Amino acid sequence: xxxxxACTIAPTIRLLDHDxxxxxxxxxxxxxxxxxxxxxxxxEPLDEYLWAGRTLxxxxxxxxxxxxxxxxxxxxxxxxxxxxxxxxxxxYFGVAAMAHNLGSAxxxxxxxxxxxxxxxxxxFWLQRAGQQQxxxxxxxxxxxxxxGVALEATECESQSLLNGLSIEGLRIDQxxxxxxxxxxxxxxxxxxxxxxSGLASRLGERLVKRLDSVCSNQxxxxxxxxxxxxxxxxxVQFSFEIPTSCRATIEEVIRRLTDQLCKRLGQQGHxxxxxxxxxxxxxxxxxxxxxxxxxxxxxxxxxxxTPCNDKSSNAQSAKEQKCPGGHGHCNSWLLSLGLYRATSExxxxxxxxxxxxxxxxxxxxxxxxxISLEATLTGLLRWKQTDLFENDLQQHHTDLARLLDLLxxxxxxxxxxxxxxxxxxxxxxxxxxxxxxxxxxxxxxxxHRKTSxxxxxxxxxxxxxxxxxPSDPLRRPTRLLTPPQRITVNSESGESVPVAIVxxxxxxxxxxxxxxxxxxxxxxxxxxERRDYFRxxxxxxxxxxxxxxxxxxxxxxxxxx
Amino acid sequence: xxxxxxxxxxxxDSEILDKKEVMSRLFQKIRTMETGGRQFGExxxxxxxxxxxxxQELPEGxxxxxxxxxxxxxxxxxxGDYLVLMAARNAIAGGKYFIVVDSLHQFYPPAAVALGLPIxxxxxxRPKEEADAMxxxxxxxxxxxxxxxxxxxxxxxxxxxxxxxxxxxAGGGLGLFIRPPQVxxxxxxxxxxxxxxxxxxxLTPMEFAMQRxxxxxxxxxxxxxxxxxxxxxxxxxxxxxxxxxxxGRSGSRWNVAVDMATGAITAERLNHVPxxxxxxxxxxxxxxxxxxxxxxxxxxxxxxxxxxxxx
Numbered sequence: 001x002x003x004x005x006a007c008t009i010a011p012t013i014r015l016l017d018h019d020x021x022x023x024x025x026x027x028x029x030x031x032x033x034x035x036x037x038x039x040x041x042x043x044e045p046l047d048e049y050l051w052a053g054r055t056l057x058x059x060x061x062x063x064x065x066x067x068x069x070x071x072x073x074x075x076x077x078x079x080x081x082x083x084x085x086x087x088x089x090x091x092y093f094g095v096a097a098m099a100h101n102l103g104s105a106x107x108x109x110x111x112x113x114x115x116x117x118x119x120x121x122x123x124f125w126l127q128r129a130g131q132q133q134x135x136x137x138x139x140x141x142x143x144x145x146x147x148g149v150a151l152e153a154t155e156c157e158s159q160s161l162l163n164g165l166s167i168e169g170l171r172i173d174q175x176x177x178x179x180x181x182x183x184x185x186x187x188x189x190x191x192x193x194x195x196x197s198g199l200a201s202r203l204g205e206r207l208v209k210r211l212d213s214v215c216s217n218q219x220x221x222x223x224x225x226x227x228x229x230x231x232x233x234x235x236v237q238f239s240f241e242i243p244t245s246c247r248a249t250i251e252e253v254i255r256r257l258t259d260q261l262c263k264r265l266g267q268q269g270h271x272x273x274x275x276x277x278x279x280x281x282x283x284x285x286x287x288x289x290x291x292x293x294x295x296x297x298x299x300x301x302x303x304x305x306t307p308c309n310d311k312s313s314n315a316q317s318a319k320e321q322k323c324p325g326g327h328g329h330c331n332s333w334l335l336s337l338g339l340y341r342a343t344s345e346x347x348x349x350x351x352x353x354x355x356x357x358x359x360x361x362x363x364x365x366x367x368x369x370x371i372s373l374e375a376t377l378t379g380l381l382r383w384k385q386t387d388l389f390e391n392d393l394q395q396h397h398t399d400l401a402r403l404l405d406l407l408x409x410x411x412x413x414x415x416x417x418x419x420x421x422x423x424x425x426x427x428x429x430x431x432x433x434x435x436x437x438x439x440x441x442x443x444x445x446x447x448h449r450k451t452s453x454x455x456x457x458x459x460x461x462x463x464x465x466x467x468x469x470p471s472d473p474l475r476r477p478t479r480l481l482t483p484p485q486r487i488t489v490n491s492e493s494g495e496s497v498p499v500a501i502v503x504x505x506x507x508x509x510x511x512x513x514x515x516x517x518x519x520x521x522x523x524x525x526x527x528x529e530r531r532d533y534f535r536x537x538x539x540x541x542x543x544x545x546x547x548x549x550x551x552x553x554x555x556x557x558x559x560x561x
Numbered sequence: 562x563x564x565x566x567x568x569x570x571x572x573x574d575s576e577i578l579d580k581k582e583v584m585s586r587l588f589q590k591i592r593t594m595e596t597g598g599r600q601f602g603e604x605x606x607x608x609x610x611x612x613x614x615x616x617q618e619l620p621e622g623x624x625x626x627x628x629x630x631x632x633x634x635x636x637x638x639x640x641g642d643y644l645v646l647m648a649a650r651n652a653i654a655g656g657k658y659f660i661v662v663d664s665l666h667q668f669y670p671p672a673a674v675a676l677g678l679p680i681x682x683x684x685x686x687r688p689k690e691e692a693d694a695m696x697x698x699x700x701x702x703x704x705x706x707x708x709x710x711x712x713x714x715x716x717x718x719x720x721x722x723x724x725x726x727x728x729x730x731a732g733g734g735l736g737l738f739i740r741p742p743q744v745x746x747x748x749x750x751x752x753x754x755x756x757x758x759x760x761x762x763x764l765t766p767m768e769f770a771m772q773r774x775x776x777x778x779x780x781x782x783x784x785x786x787x788x789x790x791x792x793x794x795x796x797x798x799x800x801x802x803x804x805x806x807x808x809g810r811s812g813s814r815w816n817v818a819v820d821m822a823t824g825a826i827t828a829e830r831l832n833h834v835p836x837x838x839x840x841x842x843x844x845x846x847x848x849x850x851x852x853x854x855x856x857x858x859x860x861x862x863x864x865x866x867x868x869x870x871x872x
Contacts, residue, residue: 400658407697417685421670
C-alpha cells in the first residue's frame with residue numbers, strides 16, 4: 001500500500017528508508033534457518049529485468065524442495081502450517097504455497113488471493129502494533145489473527161488454480177505483459193490456449209519456457225532450485241560415520257574444515273567476510289550430571305572417527321531414535337561469523353568459531369552427525385608489501401580488525417556499528433548505522449541526497465538574532481532518545497517557550513532557553529514532520545533538547561546535552 | 562634570654578635551596594609511589610582534558626594513557642558527555658579509535674563530529690546484557706588501536722574495575738566512564754574522579770519572568786513569525802570538583818564554562834585547596850626571613866642551635 005494509506009491506518013508508524021542489503025541479509029538468514037524443513041533451500045533467482053507486477057528488483061521469496069518430506073511433518077498441510085508458525089515466531093507474516101513444480105508454487109504463492117493476503121497482513125501488523133488488542137475483548141479473538149496464508153495444490157488442482165492467475169505469475173518482463181494485455185490475454189489459462197509456436201516467434205522463447213515451468217503435464221521441468229550455498233568452492237563438510245558428542249572431536253573437525261576452507265580461499269585470492277558453520281544434530285539430550293561436555297577421551301590425540309561414547313544413550317539407538325517432533329533430524333546449530341576484513345587465516349577464524357560453539361553448547365550435549373563450513377560472503381584479499389619500519393596506522397587497523405571480529409562473535413554482528421551522516425532535517429534520520437563486520441567495503445561513495453528544504457533569503461530571517469547553524473558545537477545533543485519521550489510542559493499563555501517541564505514525575509524549572517529551531521521534513525519524504533526545537537537548561541543543571549510537534553501540539557524530550 | 566635578630570647569609574641561602582631541592586625530590590618520590598612506580602614528568606602522550614586550566618591542575622598535565630577517568634554526573638545532561646568527548650577527541654589524535662559502549666542506543670554521533678571527532682573512527686557497541694557490556698569494555702581497553710572507551714556504568718564491582726585497570730594499562734587507552742553520584746563513597750580504581758554539579762548562581766523565578774517579559778516586549782514582530790529568542794548565556798557553566806587525583810591534590814573546585822559558539826572550555830578555580838602535610842613540612846624546613854616577633858623564642862633558639870650545629 002502507499003505511504004499515505006499506511007499513515008491513515010496507523011498514524012504512529014515509523015517510516016524508514018528501504019535498505020535492500022539488509023533485506024537480502026535477513027532473507028538469507030531466514031533461508032539458512034529454513035534448512036530445518038528441507039535440505040534443499042534456495043532464494044528465488046532474479047532475471048536481468050524487473051518482473052511485471054514487482055516494484056523491487058531483489059529476491060523476496062525462499063524456495064524449498066519438499067519432495068518426500070511431507071510425511072515427516074504429518075502431511076503437506078501440516079508442513080505448511082509448521083513453516084508459517086516458525087515464521088510467525090520470528091515476527092514475520094508468510095505466504096506459503098506447495099505445488100508439484102517450482103513455477104506453479106511461485107505463481108500460486110505470489111498471485112493467489114492477493115486481496116485476502118493483504119487483509120491478513122494488515123491484521124497481523126495491527127495486532128503486533130497493539131491496536132487490535134483494543135478492539136478485541138477476549139483472548140480468543142486475538143488468537144484468530146492470521147499468522148500467514150497457506151496455499152496447497154495437488155497436481156490436478158494447481159492447473160485449475162493457475163488458469164485463473166494473472167500473467168505476472170509467469171515472471172515475465174513488463175513489456176511482454178503489456179503486449180499480452182493488448183492482445184486481450186490477462187490470465188495464464190488464456191495464454192495456455194494460444195499456440196506455442198506463435199508465442200515463441202512473437203514474444204520470445206523465455207515466455208514459452210516460463211509457461212512450460214508451470215504446466216502440469218511437463219514432468220521434466222528444467223527449472224530447479226538454485227541452492228543457497230551457491231559457491232561450492234568455498235564450502236566444505238564432514239559427515240561422521242557414527243554421530244559423536246565428543247567435544248574435542250567436534251572441535252578438531254572444525255579446525256580441519258577451517259584449514260581446508262582457508263586453503264581454498266587463499267588459492268583463489270579470496271578472504272572470508274562471513275563464515276557459517278552448521279552442525280546437524282541427531283538428538284539433543286538434557287545435561288548429564290555425571291558427565292560434562294568438556295570431557296575428553298583418555299587417548300592423547302582425539303580421533304575424528306571416535307564414536308559417541310555417551311553413557312546415557314547408545315550411539316546406534318541415537319540414529320534410530322526419532323525426535324519428538326517426528327523429524328529425522330530435528331535440530332541443527334548454526335555458527336555464524338562476521339569479519340571486519342577479508343581473511344584467509346585459519347588461526348584467526350578457528351578461535352572465533354570455537355567461541356561460538358562454546359556459547360551454543362554450554363552444558364548441553366548432543367550428537368553431531370555432520371559439520372559443514374562455508375564462506376557465505378567473500379572479498380578479495382589485498383596484499384601489500386610490508387614496510388621496513390612498521391607503520392602505526394597499519395598496526396592499528398590490524399588490531400582493530402581482530403577486536404571487532406571478537407566483539408561481533410559475542411555481541412552479534414548487528415550490534416557493532418559505525419555511523420554515517422546524512423543530510424536530513426530530521427535529527428533521527430541524520431545518522432544511519434551500519435554493521436562494521438561481514439560487509440564488503442564499497443569503494444564508490446554514494447552521493448548524499450540533499451533533502452533539506454531550500455531556504456529562501458526572503459524567509460524568516462527578520463530578527464536581529466541569527467539562529468546558529470546545525471554544525472555548531474553544542475547545537476546537537478550528545479544523546480538522542482529513540483523514540484522521543486513525551487513530556488508535560490507548563491508555559492505562560494501565548495508563549496511558546498515552556499516555563500517548566502515535568503519529566504519522570506519531577507518538575508524541572510526552566511532557567512535558560514534558546515529557540516525555536518524549526519525542523520520540517522519535505523512532503524516527498526513521507527509523513528510530514530513539523531517541529532519546533534528548544535534547548536533548555538533546568539534548575540537541576542540538565543541541558544535538554546525538547547520539541548513541540550506542530551501537528552499534534554505535543555511536547556517531547558528528544559535529546560540530552 | 563635576650564632575643565637576637567635574624568640575618569640571612571649566603572651559606573644559609575644555599576642551605577635553603579638545598580632543602581628546597583630535597584623537598585622537591587621527596588615530593589616526586591611520594592608521587593611516584595602513589596602512581597605505582599610511574600616516573601613523574603617523564604611521560605609522553607599525555608591526553609589533554611580540553612581545558613588548559615584543568616590540564617595544569619593534573620599531576621602529569623593531562624590524562625595519563627592507560628588509566629581510567631570517572632565523571633560523577635548527578636543527572637543526564639549535566640555536561641559529562643561533553644567533557645568525555647573532548648578528552649576522547651584528544652586521545653584518538655594519533656590515528657586511534659574511539660569506542661562507545663552504548664547499551665541504551667542513545668549515542669548521537671553528529672554532536673561528536675561537531676566537536677572534531679572523525680566519524681570513521683567512532684565505533685559503537687550495543688550489547689544487550691550487562692555482562693556483555695563489561696566484557697566489551699575490557700576487550701576494547703585491551704586493544705592498542707583504541708584510544709578511548711566511553712561508557713556509562715552504574716554498578717561496577719571491584720573485579721571488573723581491576724580488570725579494566727589492567728586492560729587499560731595493557732592497551733594504553735583511556736577508560737572514560739560516566740557514573741552516578743551515589744558511588745562517591747565507594748572506592749574507585751580510577752586515576753582521576755570528577756564530580757559534576759550544576760552552577761549555584763541561577764536566575765530566580767522573578768528574574769526569569771522579567772527576562773521573558775523583556776524579550777516579549779522587544780519583539781515588535783508579528784506573532785506568526787517564529788523568532789529565534791534566547792536568554793541563554795554565551796557559555797554553558799557547571800561546577801567540577803576533583804574527588805580523586807592520584808599523584809596530585811584533590812578537592813579543588815572549578816567553575817567550567819563552555820563557549821556555546823566555539824565549544825572551547827575555560828575553567829576558573831573556586832576554592833583554595835587545603836594545605837597538605839607536605840606543604841607544611843616545606844614551610845618548616847625553610848624558615849621565614851622575618852623579625853623575631855614572628856617566631857616564638859623557643860623556635861628561634863632551636864633554629865640557632867641547628868645552624869650552629871651545621872656550621
